[in-house]
Amino acid sequence: DTGVSQDPRHKITKRGQNVTFRCDPISEHNRLYWYRQTLGQGPEFLTYFQNEAQLEKSRLLSDRFSAERPKGSFSTLEIQRTEQGDSAMYLCASSLVPGADTQYFGPGTRLTVL
């Protein structure tokens, strides 16, 4: 069990550019979550998948954000036309349901938009 991995760990981009992050969940976990965390705050839910189906999206996930989980394995989160307000840590977590849905988090991708 290698845990949840995220790539890249850090990304610096200029305003207006597109960025894509990848998350590899724990193998056999059928749920995958994306959260965003700004400095000094707790993580905020963005979206989650059960297998390949995206079941819920937060209103925080504007039209510039899109997430996919093809084949129910890894997931990508894309931000188009980045804004300075998108600067945050983007966290991925996975879990196995049914059950208590204990979520295991990756190390996060730190995005800085200049």
Place this chain on the structure above:
Amino acid sequence: DAKTTQPNSMESNEEEPVHLPCNHSTISGTDYIHWYRQLPSQGPEYVIHGLTSNVNNRMASLAIAEDRKSSTLILHRATLRDAAVYYCILAPNFNKFYFGSGTKLNVKP
């Protein structure tokens, strides 16, 4: 959204027990109580969870009030590595977590 209330910060001495409280008066019958902790620049780390009964694992103990409106995370012997932000989370419908601002635990040597 199920809501929790935690103190902003707490302090403990190394090798002493720490009791971190959490109030969740609006908890529903199917909500699990999860505790996570987060070190700077790292993702949250699972600590423990429970539904109704007290729980123990190698990291900590979770004491749940009989009415389930509050819970306490117990670290039996705090170490410097336990200094982190601790989050108490209710998980309605077994999906998304709503994190509050957590309790920042400072451990003094």
